[in-house]
Amino acid sequence: MSADQTYIIIGAGQAGGWTAKTLRDQGFEGRVVIFGDENFPPHERPPLSKEVLLGNAEKEICLLWPPGTLEDADIEMRLGTRVSEIAPDEHTLTLEDGKTVAWDKLMIATGGRATRLPVEGADLDGVYTLRTIDDADAIRSKMTPDATVLVIGAGWIGLEVAAAARKQEATAIVVELADRVCARALSPEMSQWIHDLHVRNGVDIRCGVSFDHFEGDSRLQRAVMSDGWVIDCDIAVVGIGLTPNVELATAAGLATDNGIIVDDKGQTSHPDIYAAGDNANHPNPLLGRRIRLESWENAQNQAICAAKAMLGGEDSYAEIPWFWSDQYDANIQLMGLPEEWDETAVRGDRDAGEFVEFYLKDGKLEGAAAINNPRDLRFTRRMMTSGKTFNASDLADPELKLQKLLKG
Numbered sequence: 001m002s003a004d005q006t007y008i009i010i011g012a013g014q015a016g017g018w019t020a021k022t023l024r025d026q027g028f029e030g031r032v033v034i035f036g037d038e039n040f041p042p043h044e045r046p047p048l049s050k051e052v053l054l055g056n057a058e059k060e061i062c063l064l065w066p067p068g069t070l071e072d073a074d075i076e077m078r079l080g081t082r083v084s085e086i087a088p089d090e091h092t093l094t095l096e097d098g099k100t101v102a103w104d105k106l107m108i109a110t111g112g113r114a115t116r117l118p119v120e121g122a123d124l125d126g127v128y129t130l131r132t133i134d135d136a137d138a139i140r141s142k143m144t145p146d147a148t149v150l151v152i153g154a155g156w157i158g159l160e161v162a163a164a165a166r167k168q169e170a171t172a173i174v175v176e177l178a179d180r181v182c183a184r185a186l187s188p189e190m191s192q193w194i195h196d197l198h199v200r201n202g203v204d205i206r207c208g209v210s211f212d213h214f215e216g217d218s219r220l221q222r223a224v225m226s227d228g229w230v231i232d233c234d235i236a237v238v239g240i241g242l243t244p245n246v247e248l249a250t251a252a253g254l255a256t257d258n259g260i261i262v263d264d265k266g267q268t269s270h271p272d273i274y275a276a277g278d279n280a281n282h283p284n285p286l287l288g289r290r291i292r293l294e295s296w297e298n299a300q301n302q303a304i305c306a307a308k309a310m311l312g313g314e315d316s317y318a319e320i321p322w323f324w325s326d327q328y329d330a331n332i333q334l335m336g337l338p339e340e341w342d343e344t345a346v347r348g349d350r351d352a353g354e355f356v357e358f359y360l361k362d363g364k365l366e367g368a369a370a371i372n373n374p375r376d377l378r379f380t381r382r383m384m385t386s387g388k389t390f391n392a393s394d395l396a397d398p399e400l401k402l403q404k405l406l407k408g
């Protein structure tokens, strides 16, 4: 841990912030510099589609630490500064203004950008995506009771936008190409529960609908579906997924494939370059496969692990993926990334909106999804890593404590 070394982090989001903080917490005495193209100190994004969009909080809620924390730790922040090139062999990078900066170790924490629709009218005023603080501010200002908000894509962000629109008493319409909401992440039963939640809250939600293009003079006036259905709307929020920011890595010759390829310590195909967060395709030893996650917990914990590895740490990043979303009064949480199961078990009361759905394969717990039951859901992490098998009927029996099933 040489004091004359310079460790540089590209990206002042969640993974970038945690990398810098961890380097200092672990006693690194060299220079730590963060280059971030947004004009805001390291921050997290979940509040943007929740408290900030609802108007219950200002953007400062997104800050990872109170103002001054990183400066006090002697972390240099170059905000509003975009890195345009990495030269791995020279151990340098180039900034947008052409300046070259040398580094000893580098973290690429560039996250991703909201995927845009390559269609007619996508550039009209009133068509948004939601990734940044500026996006959230712009959308919030348009969510008035007399507005019609069209959401394209019934994924997590799209559904949170629809929920926020309804809370602001706007008209909310959601169109989704797949035949059900959050189809990649949820069982058909869970998709249906969330679909019904939105319908109960007044959202007009339509699945199996193919969007075609936007129309308007200078600003958005309507959206046209492939079957000719025309939706008059004031704003449209496109929530069709994330494109990982891998261009710097690819141009630098690093291995990429649905993200930057890293090992279990966050190291890329270059020994002095690391990556973590939404852009990192990493092996998950607990799931036995490579994954790229777009989640708050992963951005933090993978970055912490990788920062330690930059200092010579040997820890492997191995966690069961966890994700949450808040929509109306429903707290939705997911554990694991179940791909296949032969049995499900529901514990709790679906109609009352407080339950966990377990996914079992050959008696092994592959994952779980919970509505308003964070306690049981948290516990499934231990059940999944225990190597034990479980009976669906036991899991569904509220009289049997999960702790007891784990011990039994």
Ligand SMILES: Cc1cc2nc3c(=O)[nH]c(=O)nc-3n(C[C@H](O)[C@H](O)[C@H](O)COP(=O)(O)OP(=O)(O)OC[C@H]3O[C@@H](n4cnc5c(N)ncnc54)[C@H](O)[C@@H]3O)c2cc1C
Pocket (backbone or CB within 6 Å): 010, 011, 012, 013, 014, 015, 016, 035, 036, 037, 038, 043, 044, 045, 046, 047, 048, 049, 081, 082, 083, 084, 109, 110, 111, 112, 130, 131, 132, 157, 245, 248, 276, 277, 278, 279, 293, 294, 295, 296, 297, 299, 322, 323, 324, 325, 326
């Ligand atoms: C609206 C919203 C709500 C969410 N809600 C939840 C939730 O409820 N639960 C959950 O688990 N997860 C949620 N997430 C996901 C979670 O926020 C992300 O997984 C997390 O932000 C990823 O962190 P990151 O550091 O990898 O990327 P980011 O936070 O995107 O940070 C990357 C930063 O790098 C910058 N950058 C990119 N290229 C360059 C460059 N060349 N030079 C300089 N800087 C660059 C980017 O502009 C950005 O500031 C949400 C995400 C969004 C957008």
